[in-house]
Amino acid sequence: MEQTIYQRVIENMSAGVLVVGTDRRIQMGNSSIRAFLGLKDDITGKSLAEVFFEADGEKYDDLMDIMLDAILNDKINMRVPVEYELSGEPKHYLVSTYSIEMDSSRQFIVLIIEDITELSELRDALSAKQEIRRLNESLDRRDELIKKTYGQYLTDEHVDAILDGRSVEKAEDKKTLISLRGVVKEYGNGDHILRVLKGIDLDIYEHEFLVVLGESGCGKSTMMNIVGGMDFMTEGSLIVEGKDFSKPTEKELTAYRRNYIGFIFQSYNLMPNLTALENVRFIAEISQNPISPEEAIAKVGLSERAGNYPSEMSGGQQQRVSIARALVKNPTLIIADEPTAALDFSTSIEVLSVIEDVVRVQGKTVCMITHNEEIAKMADRVVRLKDGMVSAIRVNLHPLSAKELLW
Ligand SMILES: Nc1ncnc2c1ncn2[C@@H]1O[C@H](COP(=O)(O)OP(=O)(O)OP(=O)(O)O)[C@@H](O)[C@H]1O
Ligand SMILES: [Mg+2]
Secondary structure: OOOOHHHHHHHHOOOEEEEEOOHHHHOOHHHHHHHHHOOOOOOOOOOEEOOOOOOOOOOOOOHHHHHHHHHHOOOOOOEEEEEOOOOOOEEEEEEEEEEEEEOOOOOOEEEEEEEEEEHHHHHHOOOHHHHHHHHHHHHHHHHHHHHHHHHHOOOHHHHHHHHOOOOOOOOOOOOEEEEEEEEEEEEOOOOOOEEEEEEEEEEEEOOOEEEEEOOOOOOHHHHHHHHOOOOOOOEEEEEEOOEEOOOOOHHHHHHHHHHHEEEEEOOOOOOOOOOHHHHHHHHHHOOOOOOOHHHHHHHOOOHHHOOOOHHHOOHHHHHHHHHHHHHHOOOOEEEEEOOOOOOOHHHHHHHHHHHHHHHHOOOOOEEEEOOOHHHHOOOOEEEEEEOOEEEEEEEOOOOOOHHHOOO
């Protein structure tokens, strides 16, 4: 039997999961919720918090509203009773780290609790003060999450609330760079139509590191090729910095691709008869707003190798040249489609460190496709595709640095 996303999440997590249900689901009770999640009763050894909001008779049209209300107005104070499977006795825990997933039907929000501390243990601990300081820091991190989540699910009602000066407080301005709505991609014609993307809604924020995960064939490359202007969509819209690129002509698409997007591929696609610097310069010459090729080469740490031909460089170095080639255009978005799939572990880390620098230091926006769940830990957000649809979006509370990854 195929596992649900929740089962997979639960198997991988260290502490527990907090499930937030809609009004209707709240009536279901714990055991039905468990059945819904496919958890059955034989799951043992994991603490599982199934905590539901008291809707207080209020009507919520949208689960997002419940979620936002709960987080922003402190209805979840992260002191949740966790039913401890082994002892069978409910105890109180303080949740210190968590992240969020959403299912594609938008019926459920799952808060994945990554770190919890039992309060009674805390009190007894000699190092209680220190622990409390640590937990306070965790709560600060929770605020960071609220900022991220808030930007993501801002609805008209919340905008109204902000304008009216009501309780919803906008913590951070998050600029949407690229917006996909209802994107459908079909291949073939007549009787043989293959619907590869089935209605993708996705926002990409400025300066974020977005990772796209999903099984082979689910449509990752197809989606990013549309975002990158490599391909036309069948239906839907693509808005980039407020401009509509939903139905471009070939010419507009070429100009879009050239001026807005930097690509990094698994196979580096360098010109074999040009040196590293020439490979980069050649792209600078056809770009509208390039940075200097020398600067781009320096940004990936290859100044010493600028005169080498691709055949004289290692795979990691060649991939860094291709990153420089993406950077030199000074693009709005950099798309990396499995950039480390052909590299060994240490070379992958070397390349990922350069990509990390591109986002965190140089302030670029990067979308990276990967099959590697470990690499996804570097992202600000992880988008999962399944069968041509977005199946989950996860906000990473603590993106890891490339050097912290291990596989
Ligand atoms: N030009 C095409 N014509 C017909 N079908 C296509 C075309 N390009 C892609 N497809 C199909 O669309 C589906 C999604 O392909 P896509 O390359 O987007 O998958 P992916 O998620 O990137 O997979 P992988 O992880 O293997 O790279 C696949 O079933 C593929 O066979
Ligand atoms: Mg692909």
